[in-house]
Amino acid sequence: MKKEHASFNPYDNNGGTCVAIAGADYCVIAADTRMSSGYNILTRDYSKVCKLADKCLLASSGFQADVKALQKVLGARHLIYQHQHNKQMSCPAMAQLLSNTLYYKRFFPYYAFNVLGGLDDEGKGVVYTYDAVGSYEKVGYSSQGSGSTLIMPFLDNQLKSPSPLLLPPQDAVTPLSEAEAVDLVKTTFVSAAERDIYTGDKLEIVILNADGIRREYMDLRKD
Template sequence: MASLMNAGPIASDQPGYSFSNAAAAPQHAAGTRQHAFNPYTDNGGTTLGITGADFAILAGDTRSTSGYSINSRYVPKLFRIGEDSSDEQASRIVLAVVGFAADGNALKERLDAIVKMYKYQHGKPMSVKACAQRLSTILYQKRFFPYYVHAILGGLDEEGKGALYSYDPVGSYEREQCRTAGAAASLIMPFLDNQVNYKNQYIPASGKGHDLQQRPTETLPKDVVVGLVQDAFTSATERHIEVGDGLQMLVITKEGIEETFTPLKRD
């Protein structure tokens, strides 16, 4: 034991475990320099879409933010795609984009040009189904440097029914009856699940205890959907600072596209 306690100094090639050895390590004045490229920002806002038997409604607020600052109180997030005012059979398609406003505008311009070019080449407007597939391809082509947006595409299908397609930033999409995206999506989507998809709604007196029957889903009339959209955004502005100022709503029917604007909370 004594020989172990009186052992000589540890060889320099052996690991040291004392804090004094760590403190004696040479210190480098300049650390590793890291270069970053951050081209994206989130400009806030929220969009949503709901379809019915013969209509589709897309809506979005008009506030544009950067952190805790308001850039503008009127920046539309809904865009008409392939519209030609001189043609009664123009494409009745609406694109809603939320996220990075510059990418949203770039995506809108590219899709609009493709839809117009299709009409000039084929002599007929592009269907909303074909437009949905083309939008997915555009997003997927940019998957390594993606458009920083959540897109919702709405219109009427070949049978005249409302069609709504939601996307992730790299092009995965699905057709849905309702969808919301953006800053207040986590607040509005549970509301739509309950009021549009009838989640957790049961038929009264249809069973005993927990054996109640689920309320079957049904298409809602247009005036009811308009009220739901207004209620959803009115509620969201009370709880989220990146949503507010104005509500832009586009109602797509076989007669055309009707646009309305409703003031929202401005603080």
């Protein structure tokens, strides 16, 4: 099957796709391992998921030099926080720090599109999705990157997230079990890899729950 691509893609420089799903007691964050520039694959084994704290993970697509710079800034500020408070940041606090960091650079922004996920203080899964200048939203699931336009309609169809305008506010976490969420992530990436030339090679899935962090890998299309 021939893959489709646009003549211009804002994720063209290094590309990639990431997905996060929050559950009642877990969070799943996944990203492909392909890093490309245009039609050139720079590497087929590059992790786009970064551990910021024991209960907080960041997945980023976009220009990977800016992503690394952003991760370095977050790591330094988190280290300062630990020295001052003798504890790690919570996931909601890290979400606000990421928003502030991106907004500080809004006039010359990091070319990075982020999904942050983890567990809150009650052990419930949380996902935050961002634009390039720091606007963010707490959601039950999200996708960023070149394959997000293919993945988000599918996730909307499968998970049927309640509107944030509903009153009283609805819980954002998805009703899936951890195993079902992992299977859904695998399905979305297999589908996206068929149509998006910047997504492929291998899928890295990081599962965060009360027991800690574990990783799973699955092969995707390599062409």
